[in-house]
Amino acid sequence: MMKSIRIAIGFALLSGWALSAPAADQPGHVKLQAVGYYQKLTVGKDGTKHTETVPVDHVLPGTDVTWDINYEIIGNQPVTDAVITDPVPAHMDYVGGSAETSKADVTYSVDGGQSFNTPDKLQVKNADGSLRAATPKDYNVIRWVIRGTLQPGAKGTLSFHAVVQ
Amino acid sequence: MKKLIASLLALSGAWAMGSRAADAPAGTVVSNTVNMTYVVGGIPLSDHASANFTVAQLVNVTVSWQNTSDVAVSAGAVQQALLFKVTNTGNGSDSFRLADTVVTPGGTSFTPAGCQIYFDTAGTGVFDPSDVLYTPGSNDPSLAQNAGVNMLVVCNVPNNAVDTALGEMKLAATSQTASGPFGTVNNGAGVGGVDAVVGTTTGVSNSTGIYQVHQVAFAYTKTAVITAPGGGHQPVSGATIEYTLTVTPSGSATAGNVVITDPVPANTSFVTGFGILLNGSAVTPPTGDYNVTTPGAVTVKLGSLAGSAGAQVVQFQVQIN
Numbered sequence: 001m002m003k004s005i006r007i008a009i010g011f012a013l014l015s016g017w018a019l020s021a022p023a024a025d026q027p028g029h030v031k032l033q034a035v036g037y038y039q040k041l042t043v044g045k046d047g048t049k050h051t052e053t054v055p056v057d058h059v060l061p062g063t064d065v066t067w068d069i070n071y072e073i074i075g076n077q078p079v080t081d082a083v084i085t086d087p088v089p090a091h092m093d094y095v096g097g098s099a100e101t102s103k104a105d106v107t108y109s110v111d112g113g114q115s116f117n118t119p120d121k122l123q124v125k126n127a128d129g130s131l132r133a134a135t136p137k138d139y140n141v142i143r144w145v146i147r148g149t150l151q152p153g154a155k156g157t158l159s160f161h162a163v164v165q
Numbered sequence: 166m167k168k169l170i171a172s173l174l175a176l177s178g179a180w181a182m183g184s185r186a187a188d189a190p191a192g193t194v195v196s197n198t199v200n201m202t203y204v205v206g207g208i209p210l211s212d213h214a215s216a217n218f219t220v221a222q223l224v225n226v227t228v229s230w231q232n233t234s235d236v237a238v239s240a241g242a243v244q245q246a247l248l249f250k251v252t253n254t255g256n257g258s259d260s261f262r263l264a265d266t267v268v269t270p271g272g273t274s275f276t277p278a279g280c281q282i283y284f285d286t287a288g289t290g291v292f293d294p295s296d297v298l299y300t301p302g303s304n305d306p307s308l309a310q311n312a313g314v315n316m317l318v319v320c321n322v323p324n325n326a327v328d329t330a331l332g333e334m335k336l337a338a339t340s341q342t343a344s345g346p347f348g349t350v351n352n353g354a355g356v357g358g359v360d361a362v363v364g365t366t367t368g369v370s371n372s373t374g375i376y377q378v379h380q381v382a383f384a385y386t387k388t389a390v391i392t393a394p395g396g397g398h399q400p401v402s403g404a405t406i407e408y409t410l411t412v413t414p415s416g417s418a419t420a421g422n423v424v425i426t427d428p429v430p431a432n433t434s435f436v437t438g439f440g441i442l443l444n445g446s447a448v449t450p451p452t453g454d455y456n457v458t459t460p461g462a463v464t465v466k467l468g469s470l471a472g473s474a475g476a477q478v479v480q481f482q483v484q485i486n
């Protein structure tokens with residue numbers, strides 16, 4: 001009896017945590033957040049079209065989604081060697097050049113994160129085993145190596161675009 | 166469990182390769198997880214965050230007429246089929262309401278009559294008795310992403326349809342999930358309760374199929390010239406009668422197995438020495454014969470004869486007993 005109650009409480013706590021998970025977690029030094037949004041085209045009853053920026057919720061194939069990665073130093077100690085990696089989500093194609101930023105050195109992986117390189121050096125294998133230059137659609141992980149030290153209170157946003165397949 | 170997932174992924178990969186486009190299926194949850202590693206006071210730490218969204222349903226449909234050329238029919242023909250393919254070009258399961266309408270083409274035309282829509286159940290592309298009748302709202306085809314179904318519009322050709330006349334039928338399919346102007350949203354109507362959004366096809370597609378009447382008609386004349394033994398033209402005993410049969414086809418079709426049969430009159434005898442001429446040249450069995458194919462008659466087998474073939478002239482002689 002006691003055991004089953006504990007399990008029930010455990011699930012409740014876990015699901016409550018899962019609901020708030022997309023916002024961030026709180027180890028005490030850095031607040032990290034991922035947010036997706038896109039330009040939604042709406043057609044009025046009179047046929048006029050206009051776009052608005054809306055958070056991702058239900059999104060159609062072909063939609064260009066902007067992923068923002070927000071970070072903030074919330075502790076009172078400086079942070080060094082900050083590296084952010086983001087696997088390009090399944091069912092999405094990375095939009096070439098969209099992750100580039102002056103805040104970080106950006107490299108990409110075409111092997112699931114085992115190795116990273118700049119676009120000009122990335123190669124993938126053809127079906128016949130020969131190598132060809134990788135295209136942005138081949139990138140499956142993006143890595144930002146943030147330059148310098150992040151002081152307490154510092155915040156920034158990295159972003160990239162990917163299109164829903 | 167892991168193995169099962171792996172094989173499912175392999176299956177879906179193969180499926181995606183075989184399909185027209187690798188559109189993410191409606192209802193797919195796309196998740197983005199970001200990781201951060203960093204150092205604080207010499208201690209390496211890490212952190213992560215994630216966000217996700219659900220792929221909405223894009224509603225699209227394509228109807229295309231499949232016959233590679235106008236379907237040849239003849240006047241009065243029944244249950245003549247036009248073959249169409251209805252394809253779900255959206256990214257989720259959908260069902261489609263079908264409707265057929267007569268289109269009036271320019272020029273010489275006929276109006277297809279008694280039309281009904283059938284599933285091409287037998288898979289022959291033409292009407293078969295085993296094909297299942299389509300009834301709107303009752304058996305609307307339900308199609309998975311990128312799946313298609315062959316449908317037949319089956320009509321009768323009026324008796325008064327003339328050669329080369331065109332008859333046209335349009336088949337339209339309308340998504341039962343969402344339709345309307347591009348971008349119209351039907352909230353929660355998609356698979357698994359996702360929003361359904363009307364794509365570029367507006368949720369409706371149609372295609373027109375064409376019948377053309379092809380038939381052949383024959384004009385037939387027969388003349389006789391009598392030559393009496395003394396040189397006159399009296400039908401006396403011993404006189405020779407030369408018959409000339411002229412068969413003139415017309416029309417855009419080709420008739421098959423055309424046979425001319427002409428009985429030799431009573432009280433006359435077929436003149437073997439003259440034989441049978443077809444367009445001036447002697448013919449022998451099996452093309453032409455007397456008293457073999459048909460007792461007491463001249464038979465000439467013309468075989469396939471196109472409407473454009475021109476007059477076919479058969480000559481033979483008999484002698485009055």
